Amino acid sequence: MYHPLVAIVGRANVGKSTLFNRLVSAPLAITDAQAGTTRDTNITHLEWRGRDFWLADSAGLEAVTEHSSLKQSIAAQHKKLMAEAQVLLWLIDGQVNLTPTDRRIARLLKPHWSKVRLVVNKVDNPTIRRKFSGQKILGLPTSLVSGKNGAGAGDLLDDIINTLNTSATVPAAISIVLAGKPNVGKSSLVNAILGEERSLVDATPHTTRDSQRSWVTRQQVSWCLVDTAGIRRQAGAASAVESKSVRQTLDNLNKGQVIFLVLDAGSNFTWQDQRLGELVEAAGKPAIILLNKIDLVTKTALTDKKLSDQISRWLPMLGWAKIKFVSALKPEGLNAILAEAQELYELWQYKISEAQEEKIWNRLPKSFGSNQIRLVKFSQTRTAPPGFDVVLGTRLPIPEALRHIIVKIIRRELPILKHTPLRVALRRKSGV
Missing domain, CATH: 3.40.50.300 (P-loop containing nucleotide triphosphate hydrolases)
Incomplete structure (x- = not known):
């Protein structure tokens, strides 16, 4: 259009x-x-x-x-x-x-x-x-x-x-935010997905300052790709301009609908990647981890598994996110990336059926911690991301381990939500 x-x-x-x-x-x-x-x-x-x-x-x-x-x-x-x-x-x-x-x-x-x-x-x-x-x-x-x-x-x-000589209407677009450290190839990935040079690419760190929006329509679905400034540790921020860029990036993470977290396959992961992982998890948006520059890695039969295991160790908070090995330079691994993002976006808004809710309830432990914490009720209370409410009959402190167990059971019983962020609220029954 x-x-x-x-x-x-x-x-x-x-x-x-x-x-x-x-x-x-x-x-x-x-x-x-x-x-x-x-x-x-x-x-x-x-x-x-x-x-x-x-x-x-x-x-x-x-x-x-x-x-x-x-x-x-x-x-x-x-x-x-x-x-x-x-x-x-x-x-x-x-x-x-x-x-x-x-x-x-x-x-x-x-x-x-x-x-x-x-x-x-x-x-x-x-x-x-x-x-x-x-x-x-x-x-x-x-x-x-x-x-x-x-x-x-x-x-x-x-x-x-x-x-203006046209009254064309702009279609609603699903926004994808690309986030990562400086120079991991976010702008190059945007250009590779678009098939044209839209974002500036340069070896200078923090070439991208403003978050850049580019629109593309594929198979009648419109997308807005948001190329953000690289986030690095605050002590390394070179100027007030860079600090503004970082704040804008954080704001876009919360406003976007899908997040591509970009990592560099050619360099070691750092605590900055972990911090970004925490921010992505906190945003509660569907996410794909893109390990870029995979063309720089010497491939062996075990390379993919080793890299996946390394990402899992560094980013345990994103254990639910899909991992894709890509190259913006080749390009490689990007053919179906928008279709995968669309699928994740739709599952992010998933509402389980009564039968699925009952199935999960039947699989949940009805008591926890030497039977001192009783599970009274389970229900879905929200979408985008899917959120669940678990009512407990106890006056004791609620252990975080219980939340992890419930999330694990939900994913096991509903494999369709394997790569979707979930939220589980644990609350005490009224009057307890």
């Missing part, structure tokens, strides 16, 4: 990410006074007055003229973005005159001039607004906004939807 794309472009520090956050009414893009904070193109869905479109935030366009490998990757993203966008919102700073960089950007935009709308940002007071009111700068249609206080944002959105 075709989705109209609107892209915010301009030089660094003119307020592109601030305006992006203002228009989508959420802090999706990281903002900071440091120039060049945004690296990847950050795309999200936006609806205004019944019209749906994608809105993209981008890195500073001056990167197109620079020559480091990372800058060249950003430049390639820019050129693709400018070609695909139906509307280009060229943002300039209303508090300063056009700079030489602005004029170089104007030359870069010339081939796309017919779809460029000039947006003057930081028009935070009436004096600046009067300066630009009624002007048509460089012959372009012009909008005045303040990303900081929201002035003019509604008018700009009206201008956008009046320019």
Whole structure:
């Protein structure tokens, strides 16, 4: 399905990410006074007055003229973005005159001039607004906004939807969050699944800062792949920007619907992987552990089992999660990954039947701990993830071992939930 794309472009520090956050009414893009904070193109869905479109935030366009490998990757993203966008919102700073960089950007935009709308940002007071009111700068249609206080944002959105020539509706998408340490290959995996270079890939740790959203439709199912910043120990955080990236990643783990936890087959597992495993378990979402860079491992008949055992030792809290050996470079092991994610997502919402509930109840021990803790009732109380309530007749402290036994019995009696996170609440019977 075709989705109209609107892209915010301009030089660094003119307020592109601030305006992006203002228009989508959420802090999706990281903002900071440091120039060049945004690296990847950050795309999200936006609806205004019944019209749906994608809105993209981008890195500073001056990167197109620079020559480091990372800058060249950003430049390639820019050129693709400018070609695909139906509307280009060229943002300039209303508090300063056009700079030489602005004029170089104007030359870069010339081939796309017919779809460029000039947006003057930081028009935070009436004096600046009067300066630009009624002007048509460089012959372009012009909008005045303040990303900081929201002035003019509604008018700009009206201008956008009046320019778009389609009313295509964006389908609901299942979100998959890719999480892992820096440089385990999350962005490469996103590109491999999509079949195109959408996320920036570079050897520099923390290349990804904003959580990047990419949409893909396979077999009539729409997916939103969320490529997140790598999480490392807080003491190693290099800057306030990186700390914001990590907080955004943690927020996405809680908001996503499926999690791909990415590990590096070519390096040793660490306590950081364990911490990520704990965060994934706490999120209560269906998860697949992707052991990436498997092409770097010398394969033997016992390799897969040894690696699986090693993951189980390091991540016992995710003993229920599927493990997949993959390579973003080849690519390898990714053909059915979205189909598997869909199956896990559906099982995450599973409601057991009365017959299944009775079957589990009949298998549960009716007493525990020298018969001092009696099980009185068992029932399912929630889905997403499946949650169960066990009523106990006891005044004694409730041992955690009982919860593990009940979870084990549920999985044994319902193999369909083998790879689904479960929640079991143990509570005392009223009046006991």
